[in-house]
Amino acid sequence: MPGPSxxxxxxxxxxxxxxxVLFAVVVALAxxxxxxxxxxxxxxxxxxxxxSQPSPSKNGAAPGSPVVSMSTDAAAxxxxxxxxxxxxTYFNSINEGSYTxxxxxxxxxxxxxxxxxxxxxxxxxxxxxxxxxxxIERAGPGSLRVLLSFTSAQNxxxxxxxxxxxxxRWRVVYPFALERGxxxxxxxxxxxxxxxxxx
Numbered sequence: 001m002p003g004p005s006x007x008x009x010x011x012x013x014x015x016x017x018x019x020x021v022l023f024a025v026v027v028a029l030a031x032x033x034x035x036x037x038x039x040x041x042x043x044x045x046x047x048x049x050x051x052s053q054p055s056p057s058k059n060g061a062a063p064g065s066p067v068v069s070m071s072t073d074a075a076a077x078x079x080x081x082x083x084x085x086x087x088x089t090y091f092n093s094i095n096e097g098s099y100t101x102x103x104x105x106x107x108x109x110x111x112x113x114x115x116x117x118x119x120x121x122x123x124x125x126x127x128x129x130x131x132x133x134x135x136i137e138r139a140g141p142g143s144l145r146v147l148l149s150f151t152s153a154q155n156x157x158x159x160x161x162x163x164x165x166x167x168x169r170w171r172v173v174y175p176f177a178l179e180r181g182x183x184x185x186x187x188x189x190x191x192x193x194x195x196x197x198x199x
Contacts, residue, residue: 062167062199063151064130066095074146077136082183083146083176084133090185091128091150107179110187125155130169142178143186147171151199160196167199 068088074080086105093101099116114122130151139145149171156164172194177186 062129063127063153066091066127066129066131068131068133070133071135074133074136079144079183080133080136083136083144086176086183086185087131087133087146087148087174091131094123095127095129097123105185107177107184107186109177110185113187122158125158127153129153139175144176144183146174146176148174153199163196163198165198168196169199171195 068084068091070080070084074083077083089101090105093099093105097120099119102119103111128150131148132150133146133148135147137145137147149169151167151169152159153167156166159165159168175186175188176183178184
């Protein structure tokens with residue numbers, strides 16, 4: 001059985017030992033976090049920039065990639081793939097100057113709004129890119145609203161009369177309608193008031 005002096009010695013050494021071990025653990029954790037920051041490559045962020053933020057690139061590579069990309073939310077929508085395909089056809093038609101392909105991407109009502117000559121005049125110098133779909137919502141039976149952004153580059157004389165710039169970043173809500181079993185861009189109020197700013 002230890003004497004009183006033995007108990008006292010053990011009692012005084014225990015807090016010191018605990019503090020030393022705690023200090024060693026904290027130092028090891030801090031060193032581990034620092035080395036992790038040095039040696040682990042940063043992961044690529046796949047979430048697109050929100051529509052309210054400007055694109056990181058200015059003018060240089062405008063209008064950007066012509067491939068339609070989707071946010072995680074939009075891609076998870078049951079009609080996400082079909083909406084993306086319709087938009088890809090739509091933007092390809094503008095970039096390639098194909099009125100025939102444009103007709104395949106839009107509803108009959110929307111097609112009636114523009115003759116071939118009007119369409120060719122309106123999009124004669126336009127190239128679209130940096131296309132990102134952020135959200136797809138049901139708007140009623142057989143109709144959707146699609147929130148997206150894109151960048152257009154054009155001769156300023158072919159830009160909107162009240163916004164004659166060579167590079168424009170657009171944030172729009174496009175109406176879609178189901179026509180003969182396919183989602184197509186429709187005409188209507190949803191796409192009538194786009195937001196835009198100069199690149």
